[in-house]
Amino acid sequence: MKIHIVKIGGHLINDQNILNFSLKSFCQLKGNKILIHGGGKKADIISNKMGISQKIIEGRRITDKDTLDIVIMTYAGMINKNIVAILQSYNCNAFGLSGADGNCIQSNLRKNKKIDYGYVGDLNGKSINIRLIKFLLTNNIIPVFCSITHDGTGNLLNTNADTIATYMAISLSREKNSEIELHFCFEKKGVLRDIQDSKSYYKKINFNLFQKMKKNHSIKNGMIPKLENAFFALKNGVTKVSIGLPNYLNDMNNKTIICP
Amino acid sequence: MKIHIVKIGGHLINDQNILNFSLKSFCQLKGNKILIHGGGKKADIISNKMGISQKIIEGRRITDKDTLDIVIMTYAGMINKNIVAILQSYNCNAFGLSGADGNCIQSNLRKNKKIDYGYVGDLNGKSINIRLIKFLLTNNIIPVFCSITHDGTGNLLNTNADTIATYMAISLSREKNSEIELHFCFEKKGVLRDIQDSKSYYKKINFNLFQKMKKNHSIKNGMIPKLENAFFALKNGVTKVSIGLPNYLNDMNNKTIICP
Numbered sequence: 001m002k003i004h005i006v007k008i009g010g011h012l013i014n015d016q017n018i019l020n021f022s023l024k025s026f027c028q029l030k031g032n033k034i035l036i037h038g039g040g041k042k043a044d045i046i047s048n049k050m051g052i053s054q055k056i057i058e059g060r061r062i063t064d065k066d067t068l069d070i071v072i073m074t075y076a077g078m079i080n081k082n083i084v085a086i087l088q089s090y091n092c093n094a095f096g097l098s099g100a101d102g103n104c105i106q107s108n109l110r111k112n113k114k115i116d117y118g119y120v121g122d123l124n125g126k127s128i129n130i131r132l133i134k135f136l137l138t139n140n141i142i143p144v145f146c147s148i149t150h151d152g153t154g155n156l157l158n159t160n161a162d163t164i165a166t167y168m169a170i171s172l173s174r175e176k177n178s179e180i181e182l183h184f185c186f187e188k189k190g191v192l193r194d195i196q197d198s199k200s201y202y203k204k205i206n207f208n209l210f211q212k213m214k215k216n217h218s219i220k221n222g223m224i225p226k227l228e229n230a231f232f233a234l235k236n237g238v239t240k241v242s243i244g245l246p247n248y249l250n251d252m253n254n255k256t257i258i259c260p
Numbered sequence: 261m262k263i264h265i266v267k268i269g270g271h272l273i274n275d276q277n278i279l280n281f282s283l284k285s286f287c288q289l290k291g292n293k294i295l296i297h298g299g300g301k302k303a304d305i306i307s308n309k310m311g312i313s314q315k316i317i318e319g320r321r322i323t324d325k326d327t328l329d330i331v332i333m334t335y336a337g338m339i340n341k342n343i344v345a346i347l348q349s350y351n352c353n354a355f356g357l358s359g360a361d362g363n364c365i366q367s368n369l370r371k372n373k374k375i376d377y378g379y380v381g382d383l384n385g386k387s388i389n390i391r392l393i394k395f396l397l398t399n400n401i402i403p404v405f406c407s408i409t410h411d412g413t414g415n416l417l418n419t420n421a422d423t424i425a426t427y428m429a430i431s432l433s434r435e436k437n438s439e440i441e442l443h444f445c446f447e448k449k450g451v452l453r454d455i456q457d458s459k460s461y462y463k464k465i466n467f468n469l470f471q472k473m474k475k476n477h478s479i480k481n482g483m484i485p486k487l488e489n490a491f492f493a494l495k496n497g498v499t500k501v502s503i504g505l506p507n508y509l510n511d512m513n514n515k516t517i518i519c520p
Contacts, residue, residue, distance in 0.1 A: 046333070050309045069338060073306070077337020078329060081408060081416055085360040089414035095361045100345040102355050102401060135399070141362060148341060154349035156341055 002179040003137065003172055004033040004249075007165035011187035012246060013040030013079060020086060022185065022246035027092045029249050032137045034168060035094070035144045037083060038161035043067075043074040055118075063118035063158040071158050075146040083144055094142045099149030100156060102132045105164060107149035107157050121149040121157030123164065128171035166229040173237035180238050184226055185246040190256030191223060201244070206259040207231055230258040262439040263397065263432055264293040264509075267425035271447035272506060273300030273339060280346060282445065282506035287352045289509050292397045294428060295354070295404045297343060298421035303334040315378075323378035323418040331418050335406040343404055354402045359409030360416060364389045365424060367409035367417050381409040381417030383424065388431035426489040433497035440498045444486055445506040450516030451483060461504070466519040467491055490518040
């Protein structure tokens with residue numbers, strides 16, 4: 001079974017026109033596909049309106065109870081349903097899901113002795129309900145996941161969308177005759193050599209180059225976990241991993257291909 | 261196919277302990293079932309926190325763009341996912357859905373020359389995607405609907421949860437060999453003779469009695485549309501309709517049975 005797993009995030013979510021365009025690119029992708037979306041800046045906007053300040057400890061965002069409620073409302077409510085309504089208008093039979101729905105993604109509350117991250121769920125190799133996701137796909141239902149998971153005992157948890165996409169791809173790769181392509185889509189043409197020059201994207205990055213880039217600090221902090229997810233996926237059976245603009249989905253350019 | 265359609269609303273949603281209890285009663289119900297939930301007071305609480313005032317014209321609540329965003333966030337996000345996570349913890353394989361997901365419920369923007377109700381979606385006999393809902397039920401998936409629908413062209417709309425339950429029941433009743441039971445659950449034992457006396461519920465109400473009650477003003481405004489939905493369902497093929505506490509679902513008492 002060939003499956004495209006597409007993650008969209010960042011500015012693709014923030015701007016409605018760019019989101020519509022991204023969803024059109026997703027629709028045009030042939031065959032089985034799954035969409036996973038982040039929250040962009042929407043949760044921050046809602047937090048500000050509600051007068052709830054973001055808790056950041058040692059540069060890490062903390063999901064306290066108020067923040068959890070806001071991310072659930074924003075990701076699973078506003079953004080997810082908006083995406084589904086648009087996809088349906090493009091005749092793309094989308095089903096908006098959190099990890100709790102159909103027990104699709106079960107996570108464990110993060111335990112960290114130094115920092116209490118709050119209501120954050122971590123994934124492992126058994127988190128993804130492959131059987132149910134394949135059942136949806138074989139019945140022409142297109143799952144659209146927000147980055148909310150659950151712990152199986154009634155609690156919802158905040159989980160990184162890139163990580164969900166990565167574990168989704170790895171878990172589905174374990175199935176017989178699977179061919180999984182993982183696409184991290186954002187507002188840039190790929191991983192940039194020079195952050196000031198939007199055209200300066202790498203066509204390919206292999207693991208050695210990534211190690212060098214980390215050593216000489218030629219990549220920004222935000223890109224490091226994305227590339228770590230990408231290489232983790234590639235090492236664990238995912239057929240193809242790339243990073244770039246959503247229009248690359250139906251194009252040969254505007255993407256960085258991740259190589260072993 | 262026998263299907264229970266259970267609507268929960270009002271105070272059952274507002275209080276987490278009562279909600280948990282209601283969901284346990286729902287889980288214990290045997291056979292095919294669908295849950296439809298309202299929003300209780302949660303949307304008002306969020307509106308207040310965000311400093312957005314409710315627009316009410318001639319006693320009718322208006323869904324302007326800000327209010328629509330809040331009801332989507334609250335109903336489809338916070339409440340729906342909370343319910344699904346709890347049901348999953350009770351081993352009840354719930355799928356939280358809006359009307360946009362799988363194109364389950366398509367509505368039309370309400371057109372009213374006197375009052376502009378805003379982003380409100382009305383239903384008709386063709387609104388419910390029966391095929392998809394039966395497909396979910398036959399695959400042991402329990403649909404949990406919030407009261408958000410879509411118009412098919414990318415717009416989400418606010419729709420009354422009682423009305424969704426009613427049209428869901430009527431539409432499924434049209435299927436061959438169907439047996440549909442519609443349950444309106446709220447915080448009272450049934451339709452009360454005396455609003456001050458919580459034990460004074462009618463065991464049965466028929467259409468004639470309802471007409472008399474309306475004439476002599478012995479029922480409150482809020483109950484009239486609920487009973488109108490109930491009689492509308494009964495007249496359109498729904499097998500059984502009742503109103504009461506959620507524990508009546510597994511009990512003979514604590515409910516008002518609606519009779520022709």
